[in-house]
Amino acid sequence: xxxxxxxxKVTKVxxxxxxxxxxxxxxxxxxxFTLLGPSGxxxxxxxxxxxxxxxxxxxxxxxxxQNIASLEPNLxxxxxxxxxxxxxxxxxxxxxxxFGLKMKGWxxxxxxARAGEMLEMVHLSDFADRLPTQLSGGQQQRVALARALAxxxxxxxxDEPLSALDLKLRQAMRMELKQLQQGxxxxxxxxxxxxxxxxxxxxRIAVMSAGRVQQIGTPxxxxxxxxxxxxxxxxxxxxxxxxxxxxxxxxxxxxILPGGQRVTCSSATTEKGRHHLSVRPERVTLGTVxxxxxxxxxxxxxxxxxxQVLVRLDGGTAMQVRIQNAARxxxxxxxxxxxxxxxxxxxxxxxx
Amino acid sequence: xxxxxxxxxxxxxxxxxxxxxxxxxxxVVVTAYSFNDSPSITTWGGLSLxxxxxxxxGPEAPRFRAAAWNSLSIAFLAATIAxxxxxxxxxxxxxxxxxxxxxxxxxxxxxxLMVPEIVIAVATLIFFTMIxxxxxxxxxxxxxxxxxxxxxxxxxAARLQGIDGxxxxxxxxxxxxxxxxxxxxxxxxxxxxVVSGYLLAFIISLDDFIITNFVKGAxxxxxxxxxxxxxxxxxxxxxxxxxxxMLAVSILFVTLSxxxxxxxx
Ligand SMILES: Nc1ncnc2c1ncn2[C@@H]1O[C@H](COP(=O)(O)OP(=O)(O)OP(=O)(O)O)[C@@H](O)[C@H]1O
Ligand SMILES: [Mg+2]
Numbered sequence: 161x162x163x164x165x166x167x168x169k170v171t172k173v174x175x176x177x178x179x180x181x182x183x184x185x186x187x188x189x190x191x192x193f194t195l196l197g198p199s200g201x202x203x204x205x206x207x208x209x210x211x212x213x214x215x216x217x218x219x220x221x222x223x224x225x226q227n228i229a230s231l232e233p234n235l236x237x238x239x240x241x242x243x244x245x246x247x248x249x250x251x252x253x254x255x256x257x258x259f260g261l262k263m264k265g266w267x268x269x270x271x272x273a274r275a276g277e278m279l280e281m282v283h284l285s286d287f288a289d290r291l292p293t294q295l296s297g298g299q300q301q302r303v304a305l306a307r308a309l310a311x312x313x314x315x316x317x318x319d320e321p322l323s324a325l326d327l328k329l330r331q332a333m334r335m336e337l338k339q340l341q342q343g344x345x346x347x348x349x350x351x352x353x354x355x356x357x358x359x360x361x362x363x364r365i366a367v368m369s370a371g372r373v374q375q376i377g378t379p380x381x382x383x384x385x386x387x388x389x390x391x392x393x394x395x396x397x398x399x400x401x402x403x404x405x406x407x408x409x410x411x412x413x414x415x416i417l418p419g420g421q422r423v424t425c426s427s428a429t430t431e432k433g434r435h436h437l438s439v440r441p442e443r444v445t446l447g448t449v450x451x452x453x454x455x456x457x458x459x460x461x462x463x464x465x466x467x468q469v470l471v472r473l474d475g476g477t478a479m480q481v482r483i484q485n486a487a488r489x490x491x492x493x494x495x496x497x498x499x500x501x502x503x504x505x506x507x508x509x510x511x512x
Numbered sequence: 513x514x515x516x517x518x519x520x521x522x523x524x525x526x527x528x529x530x531x532x533x534x535x536x537x538x539x540v541v542v543t544a545y546s547f548n549d550s551p552s553i554t555t556w557g558g559l560s561l562x563x564x565x566x567x568x569x570g571p572e573a574p575r576f577r578a579a580a581w582n583s584l585s586i587a588f589l590a591a592t593i594a595x596x597x598x599x600x601x602x603x604x605x606x607x608x609x610x611x612x613x614x615x616x617x618x619x620x621x622x623x624x625l626m627v628p629e630i631v632i633a634v635a636t637l638i639f640f641t642m643i644x645x646x647x648x649x650x651x652x653x654x655x656x657x658x659x660x661x662x663x664x665x666x667x668x669a670a671r672l673q674g675i676d677g678x679x680x681x682x683x684x685x686x687x688x689x690x691x692x693x694x695x696x697x698x699x700x701x702x703x704x705x706v707v708s709g710y711l712l713a714f715i716i717s718l719d720d721f722i723i724t725n726f727v728k729g730a731x732x733x734x735x736x737x738x739x740x741x742x743x744x745x746x747x748x749x750x751x752x753x754x755x756x757x758m759l760a761v762s763i764l765f766v767t768l769s770x771x772x773x774x775x776x777x
Contacts, residue, residue: 234684
């Protein structure tokens with residue numbers, strides 16, 4: 161089956177600054193695909209190239225097999241939900257939603273009917289005749305969604321559509337977006353710098369940094385088997401320990417932890433030497449002195465569902481450990497000595 | 513210590529009163545005396561509209577009517593054309609990205625604001641003479657279009673600058689052609705600035721004396737030159753009536769422009 165989008169060695173240069181360095185990725189049909197990365201890594205630029213607001217400096221963009229890299233935006237069967245929504249302030253909600261259909265030449269009764277359906281889908285039927293400024297942020301965001309979905313694009317591009325909403329609304333909208341994607345069967349390409357958002361909604365994620373794709377994979381793959389330091393650090397929280405590799409074979413390595421203990425773990429590198437080991441804080445068990453890595457508790461931070469325990473290894477390295485805030489959890493007090501043991505899959509050796 | 517309001521500075525009242533008197537006393541006097549029922553311009557002879565009637569039906573009426581027609585039609589045409597050019601210029605300056613000679617273009621657009629009017633007047637006259645253009649209605653119109661452009665440009669560019677580019681991008685994204693995106697989205701959003709620029713250009717054209725006087729040629733009059741011509745033969749109260757009428761039109765336009773611009777915010 162053809163991919164919804166194939167991005168092949170796409171480069172984008174602004175003057176002397178290269179925003180994208182030969183990015184390649186494929187997005188499958190009917191996929192919820194997320195571009196994730198820190199501010200300035202080129203997510204919006206990539207999205208704008210797909211929409212046609214910018215021209216590629218090099219490379220190809222295929223939409224269902226057809227090269228669209230030089231097509232005007234109005235000729236691409238792709239619609240965008242803008243970060244600040246960009247609803248036309250001089251048009252009513254329903255006219256906003258019907259705009260794309262009008263441009264496609266639909267008759268008034270037909271586009272009214274379809275726009276009405278779209279508003280119903282986002283639960284805004286009662287607001288059809290209002291102006292966008294008379295709506296709340298969350299409602300505007302739904303209108304923007306309805307407007308972009310009304311012409312039934314082959315691919316929907318969403319540029320941080322939830323970032324202007326408050327936390328509760330953002331969480332509710334995540335589920336709604338996901339359901340909308342599954343209900344419509346349209347390929348969603350979602351841009352965010354929020355890793356939690358990416359992990360909860362996506363089928364697959366592309367992690368980007370400084371104009372390059374670092375890793376593409378399912379949320380689980382990205383989280384459990386990051387390929388490098390950047391990905392491990394950016395997705396979730398992690399401890400990065402410098403370790404010596406004792407032995408390496410395939411994707412397994414034996415490393416020497418601070419304190420001398422040897423453990424085997426999965427590995428993203430095949431080279432021996434000193435590397436960083438990523439240790440997920442929720443997969444470390446706080447035990448009694450004598451077992452595992454020896455450390456002193458420095459601080460306990462209360463996070464509600466979790467407790468974050470900040471410890472210092474005897475070698476001097478700081479680490480954090482997450483323990484669940486269950487009813488029977490014993491809260492270690494600062495100053496106590498503890499032993500840290502790594503659970504199965506807690507550690508992964510990284511390439512730099 | 514709380515900052516003292518400007519009203520508490522010494523001499524505030526005196527300076528304010530002085531400014532207001534210097535600025536507005538002449539207008540008040542002219543307006544009041546335009547309703548004077550006396551042929552003298554200095555003695556009050558009771559309230560009447562006779563000088564307004566005189567403007568429209570008196571011996572000078574045909575001259576004023578012709579001048580008013582010239583003024584209004586030139587103002588209409590000059591403002592329309594200048595607004596069109598200014599809108600295109602604003603789009604090029606603010607929406608076409610960086611291009612070579614952008615700063616120079618900006619300077620050229622706004623030059624007429626900086627150059628002394630008398631210099632433009634003389635230069636325009638010499639230019640028209642050199643290329644063998646007969647002075648008259650058309651030369652006035654061309655000159656007016658030229659100096660109206662920066663006045664129309666300023667409010668239009670200010671407005672356009674405040675409109676985020678994402679609206680046009682959204683329109684293009686939703687299958688609008690360049691033209692559709694301009695006429696259906698950008699222009700309606702720019703409209704307050706465009707109307708405001710138009711009204712300003714209209715008033716500036718209606719009001720212009722110096723340049724018009726140089727390039728109008730013999731026998732051609734606009735209201736300001738006609739008034740000036742009459743005044744040279746002595747000030748009669750009908751001049752005050754006509755001035756008051758022009759003042760009213762100006763105030764109306766400026767107020768309109770102000771409210772349209774404010775509503776757009
Ligand atoms: N029109 C432009 N001219 C010059 N540089 C640009 C332009 N657009 C983007 N850039 C640069 O390209 C880089 C990537 O920008 P982009 O907007 O794609 O980042 P982003 O990943 O979307 O970041 P954010 O999360 O902050 O939105 C940035 O360094 C930015 O300064
Ligand atoms: Mg961005």
